[in-house]
Amino acid sequence: MALVKYLKSSDLKSWLAELAQKNSVFAPRYEGDSVIFAPFDPEQEIFIKNAATAPPKKTVFPQSEKLVDFKYSKDPEDLSRILIDAKENLPEGTAIVFGGRPCDVRGFTMFDRVYMSEEATDIYYKTRRDNTSFITLACDSTENTCFCNWVNSSPSDPTGSDVLAIPVGDGLLLKAVSDRGESLLTSKLLSDGESRIGEGEKVCKEAAESLSQVQDLSNAPQKLLEVFDSIEFWEDVSAKCLSCGACTYLCPTCYCFNITDETKGLQASRIRSWDNCMSALFTMEASGHNPRPTKAHRLKNRVGHKFSYYPDLHDGVISCCGCGRCIKSCPAGVDIREIVLKAIEFEPTVVEG
Numbered sequence: 117m118a119l120v121k122y123l124k125s126s127d128l129k130s131w132l133a134e135l136a137q138k139n140s141v142f143a144p145r146y147e148g149d150s151v152i153f154a155p156f157d158p159e160q161e162i163f164i165k166n167a168a169t170a171p172p173k174k175t176v177f178p179q180s181e182k183l184v185d186f187k188y189s190k191d192p193e194d195l196s197r198i199l200i201d202a203k204e205n206l207p208e209g210t211a212i213v214f215g216g217r218p219c220d221v222r223g224f225t226m227f228d229r230v231y232m233s234e235e236a237t238d239i240y241y242k243t244r245r246d247n248t249s250f251i252t253l254a255c256d257s258t259e260n261t262c263f264c265n266w267v268n269s270s271p272s273d274p275t276g277s278d279v280l281a282i283p284v285g286d287g288l289l290l291k292a293v294s295d296r297g298e299s300l301l302t303s304k305l306l307s308d309g310e311s312r313i314g315e316g317e318k319v320c321k322e323a324a325e326s327l328s329q330v331q332d333l334s335n336a337p338q339k340l341l342e343v344f345d346s347i348e349f350w351e352d353v354s355a356k357c358l359s360c361g362a363c364t365y366l367c368p369t370c371y372c373f374n375i376t377d378e379t380k381g382l383q384a385s386r387i388r389s390w391d392n393c394m395s396a397l398f399t400m401e402a403s404g405h406n407p408r409p410t411k412a413h414r415l416k417n418r419v420g421h422k423f424s425y426y427p428d429l430h431d432g433v434i435s436c437c438g439c440g441r442c443i444k445s446c447p448a449g450v451d452i453r454e455i456v457l458k459a460i461e462f463e464p465t466v467v468e469g
């Protein structure tokens with residue numbers, strides 16, 4: 117049986133401080149009005165009441181990262197030749213992310229299929245992924261924007277985690293999910309948790325039951341293809357969208373990026389930064405042509421990618437973990453659930469000839 121421990125809430129900071137002796141530890145805390153994942157600071161309160169405003173995506177896939185430094189020099193023997201000396205900036209050290217939610221951490225498995233596939237591996241992503249452990253907080257309550265149960269998950273789904281922490285009494289029941297997770301549960305601050313397993317199961321069951329009724333999305337991939345050419349449909353569902361991009365930046369499964377070179381004299385850095393398919397410039401080509409010229413085209417891509425094209429490439433797995441952040445954060449009230457359900461109900465207009 118998997119190792120199960122118990123941690124009193126009053127010992128949480130001490131435990132994270134122990135883990136921080138050998139690892140970078142990230143935990144959710146307030147910054148302004150938002151809860152974000154930041155390096156653990158014992159002076160700051162850790163926020164574990166609900167999911168953070170932003171997922172811990174940046175701990176493995178930074179918002180902006182320097183991939184390569186390079187400098188140019190001329191060959192003194194042949195001045196027409198330019199030499200380039202390049203140095204990769206691979207991430208170093210190990211990290212522990214405490215307090216991500218099951219949907220957040222499962223989100224990394226969507227990245228894995230793309231950035232660590234048999235065909236190609238992104239070494240920057242892989243290095244961080246391999247060196248990061250996740251102590252995930254099961255949800256003991258849910259919000260009306262949560263729908264992890266629609267996408268084959270649950271408020272206590274351990275997928276992608278190393279330890280699942282379940283709020284029980286005045287503390288956390290810590291269940292090892294992986295060997296790496298077991299190695300994180302050796303502190304003297306932890307007591308045996310087996311006697312509280314039943315309480316943990318009750319918390320998980322009640323949270324699962326508090327979610328809205330599961331909707332069958334099995335034919336969403338096909339129906340989204342059928343509605344692909346109906347611009348009226350996409351104009352209707354995107355009418356309120358402001359193209360602000362909040363939905364993509366806060367999404368734990370959005371993984372698009374842009375690459376830029378920043379030069380200073382003969383030195384330069386290659387930078388990777390998150391990009392956003394809801395932005396008008398995302399697909400702008402050098403010729404001036406834009407294959408996704410309107411927000412209707414862009415929203416079609418965002419929804420279609422998550423609920424149709426990705427599942428088509430990856431054994432039917434929907435690339436949305438149901439965290440509901442895009443719904444909660446959208447200033448215009450666009451609800452991805454409504455769009456998918458509407459697409460499932462869509463019947464093409466038959467033109468009588």
Ligand code: SF4
Pocket residue numbers: 356357358359360361362363364394442445446447448449450
């Ligand atoms: S958050 Fe809402 S308004 Fe902003 S781009 Fe996304 S759908 Fe549009």
Ligand code: SF4
Pocket residue numbers: 363366367368369370422435436437438439440441442443452
């Ligand atoms: S599409 Fe929305 S609900 Fe789905 S994972 Fe992204 S932010 Fe969460």
